[in-house]
Amino acid sequence: MAIATTVIKRVFKYMSLVLPDPGENKTPDEVRQAYSAMYPELATCVVEGPVTKAGTSTYIFQRAAGSKGAATAKALQQIVDGTYKSRKGGPLDGATSNQVEECKKCSTTVKAVLGNKAASAALTPPATAYSVFG
Numbered sequence: 001m002a003i004a005t006t007v008i009k010r011v012f013k014y015m016s017l018v019l020p021d022p023g024e025n026k027t028p029d030e031v032r033q034a035y036s037a038m039y040p041e042l043a044t045c046v047v048e049g050p051v052t053k054a055g056t057s058t059y060i061f062q063r064a065a066g067s068k069g070a071a072t073a074k075a076l077q078q079i080v081d082g083t084y085k086s087r088k089g090g091p092l093d094g095a096t097s098n099q100v101e102e103c104k105k106c107s108t109t110v111k112a113v114l115g116n117k118a119a120s121a122a123l124t125p126p127a128t129a130y131s132v133f134g
Helices: 028-035 040-044 070-081 095-115
Strands: 011-014 019-022 046-053 057-060
Touching: 011 028, 011 040, 019 070, 040 057
Parallel strands: 011 057
Antiparallel strands: 011 019, 046 057
């Protein structure tokens, strides 16, 4: 019985783009770094895969989706509601009582502004903002 060898082609995907393999000697992470020069958002992506089908290994560059600021927003809402309890490692850990009170004032103001959608209107930039030719 003979052993058959198959060459597996690598393909890298980012969103709807199919990116060719820049070199078999590079690791998937090195490929991500190489393409980050053209697509800067790849610098923070995670490499998932490979998924191998029909002689092709597909690696997917997945954007890191996070909840940036969500913990602080939740804490600020709790301050406004009066239910905030300080905890070690929390977003307001180490804040003085004056800082917490200032956050409460700011949160109340922001909540009032964001909650008043009827009084807000979209800003239309002037035509000169799009081109030096106006």
